[in-house]
Amino acid sequence: MGKPKIVVLGAGYAGMMTTKRLMQKLRPEEAELVLVNKHNYHYQTTWLHEVAAGTVNQNQARMMISDVINPNRVSLIYDEVVEVKKDANRVVLKNSEITYDYLVISLGFETNTFGIKGMEKNAFSITDIESSRMIREHIEYQFAKYSTSDKKNDDDLTILVGGGGFTGIEFVGELAEKVPELCKKYDIDRSKARIINVEAAPRILPGFNEDLVAYAKKSLQDRGVEIREGAKISECKKNSFVIGEGDETEEIKAGTIVWTGGVTGNSILSKSGFEITKGKVTVEGDMRAPGEDNIFILGDCAWVMNKEEGRPFPPTAQAAMQHADTCSSNLKALLHGGPLEDFVFDDKGTVASLGEKDAMGTVFDDHLLYGTSATAMKKVIDNRYLFLLGGPKLILKKGKLRMI
Numbered sequence: 462m463g464k465p466k467i468v469v470l471g472a473g474y475a476g477m478m479t480t481k482r483l484m485q486k487l488r489p490e491e492a493e494l495v496l497v498n499k500h501n502y503h504y505q506t507t508w509l510h511e512v513a514a515g516t517v518n519q520n521q522a523r524m525m526i527s528d529v530i531n532p533n534r535v536s537l538i539y540d541e542v543v544e545v546k547k548d549a550n551r552v553v554l555k556n557s558e559i560t561y562d563y564l565v566i567s568l569g570f571e572t573n574t575f576g577i578k579g580m581e582k583n584a585f586s587i588t589d590i591e592s593s594r595m596i597r598e599h600i601e602y603q604f605a606k607y608s609t610s611d612k613k614n615d616d617d618l619t620i621l622v623g624g625g626g627f628t629g630i631e632f633v634g635e636l637a638e639k640v641p642e643l644c645k646k647y648d649i650d651r652s653k654a655r656i657i658n659v660e661a662a663p664r665i666l667p668g669f670n671e672d673l674v675a676y677a678k679k680s681l682q683d684r685g686v687e688i689r690e691g692a693k694i695s696e697c698k699k700n701s702f703v704i705g706e707g708d709e710t711e712e713i714k715a716g717t718i719v720w721t722g723g724v725t726g727n728s729i730l731s732k733s734g735f736e737i738t739k740g741k742v743t744v745e746g747d748m749r750a751p752g753e754d755n756i757f758i759l760g761d762c763a764w765v766m767n768k769e770e771g772r773p774f775p776p777t778a779q780a781a782m783q784h785a786d787t788c789s790s791n792l793k794a795l796l797h798g799g800p801l802e803d804f805v806f807d808d809k810g811t812v813a814s815l816g817e818k819d820a821m822g823t824v825f826d827d828h829l830l831y832g833t834s835a836t837a838m839k840k841v842i843d844n845r846y847l848f849l850l851g852g853p854k855l856i857l858k859k860g861k862l863r864m865i
């Protein structure tokens with residue numbers, strides 16, 4: 462009998478760390494490893510709002526997979542996953558098919574517009590490097606067009622961001638730094654360019670401590686970001702949001718519209734016949750799909766229950782990397798007939814950036830951090846990931862080295 466074949470789908474945080482850990486935990490004669498990803502590069506999803514605003518170059522936010530995963534040890538397949546045929550232990554790719562003995566599904570998220578009329582068609586979304594690059598280029602085009610046009614329309618300079626969660630707030634924080642730069646570059650009065658964040662809930666950043674939310678709002682508003690809370694978007698038109706319903710509507714016009722208000726698990730899961738709850742699979746404690754002995758589901762594709770609180774842990778890069786640790790240990794246990802372990806979340810806190818020079822969040826047992834200490838912590842978190850993936854060399858190549 463040949464070596465067992467372990468196939469990892471998706472080279473994001475969960476997929477890259479699982480592959481890295483399997484390379485460390487298993488000798489080449491113990492298992493064949495395969496990593497499948499849409500592109501030949503891995504990108505940092507947590508930096509995409511910076512790529513979209515144009516404050517980080519897309520090449521800093523991505524790296525060639527073969528630079529961090531040894532292709533002599535892991536077969537790298539650059540192709541798109543179309544479907545998993547779990548009854549036949551096969552994965553259908555756009556250009557071929559592969560078989561597996563053990564499968565890890567870590568294909569990340571897709572945008573969820575909750576059926577808001579026109580949102581999918583008319584708004585940009587921050588989902589990967591290309592979609593983020595398009596936003597950056599579109600914003601720059603709007604400013605360039607305005608500066609050269611004879612009949613100027615100030616609405617072209619408005620950037621509307623739907624959703625005041627983590628991504629939306631981090632994005633407007635970056636825009637608050639980028640927009641003054643663009644105004645200077647295109648000789649435009651700063652007061653003409655508006656950045657507006659629209660959130661349906663009574664306050665932005667649900668789940669964050671009230672003091673942190675107040676800090677974030679003040680920091681953003683001081684830099685010219687308009688925050689509209691309790692404002693439900695009923696429609697997204699080509700160049701506007703309609704807020705409210707019936708007679709009580711308001712239209713906000715803009716040259717750039719970005720939706721950051723919701724994500725869901727990759728639709729490959731439902732296409733492949735997994736049982737889905739709100740777009741994701743609720744996994745067992747050991748990170749396997751229910752009823753599947755040889756399939757693990759990680760990262761933004763999985764709901765992992767926090768049994769103490771009776772609800773799932775929030776989907777984050779931090780959690781995705783920890784899923785990878787549990788999954789790789791359990792794969793080794795499966796190969797050797799050992800007992801499987803349950804996932805235990807080690808919450809190291811959450812820090813949200815508000816631009817390059819400001820941030821806020823919690824670390825270690827809910828200790829609150831603001832301003833420069835939070836900014837430095839955010840960069841430590843980013844660089845730590847690079848260290849885990851590729852050691853000090855990768856930090857020097859791709860890291861955020863200016864600490865504040």
Ligand code: FAD
Nearest residue numbers: 471472473474475499506507541542569760761777778779
């Ligand atoms: P991803 O990292 O998204 O990776 C999925 C991979 O699958 C990608 O490489 C993709 O190309 C590939 N893929 C997708 N579909 C296919 C297909 N059909 N075929 C082949 N390959 C495919 N979390 C934090 O902890 N801290 C933060 O500060 C933070 N900030 C964020 C900021 C932004 C702008 C966003 C969008 C998210 C942020 N998050 C943050 C959340 C975090 O990024 C996600 O929870 C994390 O990326 C999940 O990891 P993953 O491995 O499941 O998916």
